[in-house]
Amino acid sequence: MSKGKQRERVTPESNRQLMDLLEMLPDALIFLDETATIQYANARAATMVGASQHELPGNTLWQGASPLVSIALYQAVVTATHTRQPLQVEYRSPVTQTWLHVQLSPTSQGIALCFHDDTEPTRLQDPFRQSEQRHQDLLERISDGVVILTPEGLILEINQRPLADAQVRREEVVGRLFTDFPSWSSAPFAQQQLRAAIVQASLGETVRFEARIRPQPGRYRDLALTITSHLDANQQVEYLTYVGRDITAHKQADEESRVLVESMPNLVWMTRADGFVEYVNQRWYHYTGLTREQTQGDGWSASLHPEDQQRTVAAWHAAVQTGIPYEITSRIRNGTTGEYRWFLVRGIPLKDSQILRWLGTSTDIDEQKRIEEALRQSQERVHVFMDSNIIGIITADGEEIVEANEAFLHMTGYSREDVQNRRVNWVHMTPPEYLPVTQQAHQELAFHQSMRPYEKEYVCKDGSRLPVVVGGVAFQDNPLHSIVFVLDNTARKELERRKDDFLSMASHELRTPLTSLKLQTQLLGKHLAKQGISGVAPALSRMEVQVKQLERLIGELLDVSKLQAGRLEYVLEPVNLDALLRDVAETMQQVSATHTIVVRGTAPGSLVGDKDRLEQVFTNLLSNAIKYAPDAPLIEMEVSASAETVTISVRDQGMGIPKEQREKIFERFYRAFDPSQRAVPGLGMGLYIVAEIVKQHGGTITVDSTVGKGSTFTVTLPWKRGA
């Protein structure tokens, strides 16, 4: 029977009856043409789909009857259209959740589908149905978005994830173009990407890409997408599977680390496993002035200092080859100023089972380098200084010497081990008589962080004495820590000793002929007097004055050398100071016609002392007053007493003594260098002897003076000497 004949038999009347019959059927019936467009759907079909019957024709099955659509149905329709063979399919509707048994029969114009809603409980135990159920449950539970698409991009199945995201219902989107899904349609760029990907996938390729979609206004989601194609038995693309993984958090973390990397003061870089530079942060471009292209690969090395280039690149390649973390310091050029700055460059390999890439930073350590260099130089200088062996240098921690240079060790005979083992102690090295001056110096050190050089002696390791000059500074943060320099004073002391020996010898040698000369003069005087020759008397008396002057000088010289040797002797007896002072004043007045000596006050009582030496004190003070006040005739001597002491001051109105010299005039051989004072004869011994005598009597001597106005020397003596 031909098709034409069959058509002829169906009259309008029979056609209407048939239609009524179809409308009454308990199963849903849908006729499709070859493009899967609905030609007819009966009342039951419309109910199942949830649409009015007249709406359905003209729509594709996928769009018009979306509650019925599934991948299984799609496959069946495609197969039946293709093979023109009847077939059956059973599946669970993703929308209605009911089991549908569908019979597909080819018709002259397409296919007839008969849907039987199968709710029979026993059939629910069917293994096929159970596995189908599991498959669907699984799909719903996957956190990725999963969509099955026709090669044209129509949605056949879609799981809950994208639906919930866009807040749309399944039936609203099934059968429609996936590119029109709200999440994509509101993100035009992503939509374009998706469209292209679907086209590519429908050609049989697997497509992967990342996209940012907008499921709802004001919200975005970053997705990593894969679209794969499923081929049928004829190697034709049957449908597409889309999987979208949410990577928003990941992207955000990426973005955060990117911001972090960009905000870092360091230059940050990333390379491939083979060392090819792929990424550097903005700071790199900004600092080096290189472009992305110039930086890539090994290009970055152009920014290195020519002297560092080879070494740095070689070290980097070695690190890449061995996989050992990379660390080097190199100079990198500032592209703007042309200046090279030191950087600490560090790279670490990021590994999985093998090295994936290298991540590195370059940190500006120029300042640090400069400080290090300055420190190194200063240390070098200190070492040069310490090792110079010109002076001894030690550092001490409290009493212990913790460091000493060769010169010091050489001088004192101690070894480096002695110092290292803390066996050298400067207090132990100090002889008892030098302890007071040493303590004083260290007090000064503690107060002022420095001590002026002073003379002392050290007891060397072998017990011998070493004359030294010592000075030093203390560390501000720790005053117990000091650096002390030590000068060997032997040569000077030796010279001094020889000078003292010479003085002592010379004064002795001079005194003998002088004594004889004095005697002879006296004898000569007597002789001439006896003979009645009086004409030479003035000459003789002038001779005697000169001889006395000589005698005094030689006496002073002798005193000085005795003082030096600690051999000045004192003959102690009760001394009437009042009488003594008046005697001295009278004698001095007799020899000096130019000046007037006035004595005021009294000192009743007597003290125990050496009368001659005390006379020497005041004779000296008065003779100085006369000498250094040639044009001021008044010399005042004032005496006052308390219960414990007697004070004698000698005041002149002469040239005075500059302040800075006042302390020094009591030193041996010290003479003021002022030319007017230089003109006055003297050897600078008088005040030295005076001060020593006063000291021996338990007293003190001070000077008060105004240049051009005069000086006052004040001696204070105790009535009773201490023990």
Ligand code: ADP
């Ligand atoms: P000299 O033999 O030089 O006088 P002295 O030891 O007696 O030695 O004095 C030391 C120095 O002190 C003198 O050279 C002088 O410069 C200064 N001097 C001492 N007495 C006086 C004084 N009355 N007026 C000014 N200068 C004085």
